[in-house]
Amino acid sequence: MIKHRVLFVALVLASVSVAPALRAQGSRVLNIADARARAAVEREIAQAEARGLPVRPLIAKAQEGVTKRATGERIRVAVASQARRLEQARDLLAPSPSEAELVSGADALAVGVPAPMLRKVRAAYPAGHSVAMPLDVLTELVARGVPANHALEQITQLMTRGATPTQIASLGASVQADVAAGLTPDAALEVRARGVMSLLPSPAAAAALAPRGSRP
Amino acid sequence: MSEFERDPIIDKVRDTLRSAPHVAPDQRAVARVLSSVWESPPPSGWRRFFNTWRVPALSGLGAGALAVGALLIGFVTRGAVNPKQQPEPLAATGAPTGEFPVQTVAFDAEAALVQTQFVFEHGDAESISVVGDFNDWKGEAMPLTRMPNGLWTTTVPLPPGRHVYSYLIDGTLLVADPRAPKSGDADYGNEGSVVMVFAR
Numbered sequence: 001m002i003k004h005r006v007l008f009v010a011l012v013l014a015s016v017s018v019a020p021a022l023r024a025q026g027s028r029v030l031n032i033a034d035a036r037a038r039a040a041v042e043r044e045i046a047q048a049e050a051r052g053l054p055v056r057p058l059i060a061k062a063q064e065g066v067t068k069r070a071t072g073e074r075i076r077v078a079v080a081s082q083a084r085r086l087e088q089a090r091d092l093l094a095p096s097p098s099e100a101e102l103v104s105g106a107d108a109l110a111v112g113v114p115a116p117m118l119r120k121v122r123a124a125y126p127a128g129h130s131v132a133m134p135l136d137v138l139t140e141l142v143a144r145g146v147p148a149n150h151a152l153e154q155i156t157q158l159m160t161r162g163a164t165p166t167q168i169a170s171l172g173a174s175v176q177a178d179v180a181a182g183l184t185p186d187a188a189l190e191v192r193a194r195g196v197m198s199l200l201p202s203p204a205a206a207a208a209l210a211p212r213g214s215r216p
Numbered sequence: 217m218s219e220f221e222r223d224p225i226i227d228k229v230r231d232t233l234r235s236a237p238h239v240a241p242d243q244r245a246v247a248r249v250l251s252s253v254w255e256s257p258p259p260s261g262w263r264r265f266f267n268t269w270r271v272p273a274l275s276g277l278g279a280g281a282l283a284v285g286a287l288l289i290g291f292v293t294r295g296a297v298n299p300k301q302q303p304e305p306l307a308a309t310g311a312p313t314g315e316f317p318v319q320t321v322a323f324d325a326e327a328a329l330v331q332t333q334f335v336f337e338h339g340d341a342e343s344i345s346v347v348g349d350f351n352d353w354k355g356e357a358m359p360l361t362r363m364p365n366g367l368w369t370t371t372v373p374l375p376p377g378r379h380v381y382s383y384l385i386d387g388t389l390l391v392a393d394p395r396a397p398k399s400g401d402a403d404y405g406n407e408g409s410v411v412m413v414f415a416r
Contacts, residue, residue, distance in 0.1 A: 067347055067390065068390060081403060082403070133377060137378070
């Protein structure tokens with residue numbers, strides 16, 4: 001009787017520990033018709049996972065290809081590219097970027113933001129503050145046609161002046177709307193950045209208000 | 217005589233009791249004992265826990281069946297408490313802002329998600345859903361509802377940031393939102409739309 005109880009407890013513990021792993025694997029099942037292509041995509045994801053990269057964005061990239069009816073080989077190439085971008089973003093956003101930051105960094109690289117700019121964005125916020133939103137806005141500005149250097153300069157200036165992610169996001173959305181309304185991307189960014197800047201304390205006031213040892 | 221009854225201590229107690237004179241029990245003493253037993257505190261949680269383990273006597277097959285049940289429960293509960301799971305969409309509470317492509321209508325501060333409305337105009341579709349990086353491009357995750365005026369709409373909670381999306385018509389045709397800025401697609405060459413989501 002005691003033997004059975006021990007067996008039961010062991011089985012329950014094993015079930016609890018194995019269930020998450022099985023479930024995670026189950027979520028990786030991709031609806032790619034070609035079995036060889038599916039296996040190749042699975043291998044790409046497994047290799048990326050072995051390199052310590054997050055799996056979810058890679059599964060999402062593969063699923064995006066399925067929804068877009070891409071060929072299996074194209075999906076594999078896309079997943080491999082996304083893995084490379086995630087890895088590059090991890091290095092550029094060191095020391096400990098979150099998954100959201102990695103995805104934002106990878107998206108920035110995908111639209112053509114020069115890699116060193118990610119490092120500059122990371123440096124403009126104190127450690128521990130997420131740079132996902134500033135990266136998203138930088139990506140969007142560059143995608144709308146703002147020269148990358150100009151976009152980076154405006155965003156990092158706002159960041160060092162203490163602009164919140166929400167304020168930086170509102171800049172991106174405003175520029176997006178202005179460009180759609182016919183304003184040139186450069187001009188839209190210039191005027192909207194000035195608008196956000198006017199809401200922030202002056203550099204001297206920000207420095208005075210900031211607690212000792214922290215960045216302005 | 218059983219092995220239990222041959223215990224030397226029990227033998228000694230039995231002999232002592234047999235040699236003692238017969239005494240009628242004191243009814244008040246019995247009542248006191250019964251009363252104190254009745255009023256004694258219930259067993260602690262730990263004792264109750266261990267007591268429960270005295271009850272079942274499982275066969276190997278029974279233990280295996282229970283373990284399979286536990287495995288299923290593990291699957292179900294893990295999905296139910298997944299911290300990344302998005303809550304059900306809330307009802308739209310704010311006035312449209314007039315901005316494209318979506319209107320941010322409410323902010324769910326606790327979940328840090330922003331209620332975001334998608335609007336699409338399409339006359340003769342059977343079904344339309346929005347797919348994007350926020351739902352891993354899964355077709356039927358976020359269906360739109362057809363309005364009497366021919367517009368299709370849904371409001372979903374999205375994390376702040378830049379999101380790429382498209383509309384999936386009748387489960388097969390993927391189209392960008394004509395009211396939203398376009399996104400390039402370096403990987404698949406299939407242009408989508410972009411929405412910047414943030415708490416207003």
